[in-house]
Amino acid sequence: MLTEAQVQEFHNNGFVKGNVVLGDNEVELLRAELDLVMEGKSVRRPVLNHNMLDGGSLYDNMKMIVTERVVQIVNIWMASDAFFQHANNPTICEEIAQLCETDTVRVWHDQVQYKPPHSGGPTGWHQDHPLWPIIQPADLVSAWVALDDAVIENGCMWMVPGSHKWGNHQKYIASTPDFKPYHKQPELLPEGAVVESVPFEIKKGQVGYHHCMTWHGSPHNRSEMKRRAIAVHYMPGHTRYEPSASHPMHGYVQVQPGEILQGDHFPTVYRRSAVRQ
Numbered sequence: 001m002l003t004e005a006q007v008q009e010f011h012n013n014g015f016v017k018g019n020v021v022l023g024d025n026e027v028e029l030l031r032a033e034l035d036l037v038m039e040g041k042s043v044r045r046p047v048l049n050h051n052m053l054d055g056g057s058l059y060d061n062m063k064m065i066v067t068e069r070v071v072q073i074v075n076i077w078m079a080s081d082a083f084f085q086h087a088n089n090p091t092i093c094e095e096i097a098q099l100c101e102t103d104t105v106r107v108w109h110d111q112v113q114y115k116p117p118h119s120g121g122p123t124g125w126h127q128d129h130p131l132w133p134i135i136q137p138a139d140l141v142s143a144w145v146a147l148d149d150a151v152i153e154n155g156c157m158w159m160v161p162g163s164h165k166w167g168n169h170q171k172y173i174a175s176t177p178d179f180k181p182y183h184k185q186p187e188l189l190p191e192g193a194v195v196e197s198v199p200f201e202i203k204k205g206q207v208g209y210h211h212c213m214t215w216h217g218s219p220h221n222r223s224e225m226k227r228r229a230i231a232v233h234y235m236p237g238h239t240r241y242e243p244s245a246s247h248p249m250h251g252y253v254q255v256q257p258g259e260i261l262q263g264d265h266f267p268t269v270y271r272r273s274a275v276r277q
């Protein structure tokens with residue numbers, strides 16, 4: 001359980017750090033499974049396994065052309081029992097229920113972003129929910145667990161405190177060359193909004209939570225260290241299927257528009273019993 005202070009911090013800022021939820025052996029198991037899936041050697045397949053930056057930037061590094069990479073895997077839980085168990089982590093699921101103020105939690109989808117040493121590329125500034133145009137309302141919470149210490153040097157996430165309360169600004173959010181966020185039309189921001197980013201360093205095995213409207217991104221990994229992490233994007237019990245554009249999970253939906261999004265590919269991972277004696 002998160003403390004009241006942590007819950008309050010989440011509501012104020014749109015993100016909060018939790019505890020270390022995975023021991024070293026659990027991290028090792030997930031790292032091994034990640035290697036299998038990334039190399040295409042797992043029996044079952046995830047929904048996506050690709051370089052998110054494909055066709056993207058090249059940069060000149062001491063006369064060598066280095067291709068930047070962010071390996072993105074979506075729904076690794078479908079390919080790996082260990083990652084499915086991770087999505088069911090009782091501490092995380094209970095804390096998500098606490099932050100979402102819900103009695104039911106389902107998996108929307110999960111996502112690995114692996115930034116390899118030296119060539120790990122950036123993940124641009126964004127808000128999650130505008131990139132998920134088949135679900136409503138915009139009150140999901142993600143649990144981001146580091147499989148390596150995520151620090152400034154290897155491209156940890158950065159967050160803009162309070163930005164989850166500003167509405168949908170996805171098409172106006174941009175980045176300076178030194179990876180600071182800025183708004184292309186700041187007059188559209190609510191009065192008093194301050195666009196300032198802070199690093200969100202997370203230790204190996206620790207969980208960090210963020211709201212689906214919080215502005216966030218992560219820069220290059222030019223260090224010697226790997227930067228592996230698993231984010232599970234969780235839905236509260238009332239999240240509905242409301243398609244307005246396409247999304248990689250679209251093909252897995254078996255409910256009608258307007259209905260609660262549930263089914264085999266959106267597993268229920270937490271249910272608080274209503275029974276009280």
Ligand SMILES: O=C(O)CCC(=O)C(=O)O
Pocket residue numbers: 111113123128142144156157216217218229231
């Ligand atoms: O892993 C990262 O650096 C970015 C992940 C992200 O954008 C997310 O979990 O919503």
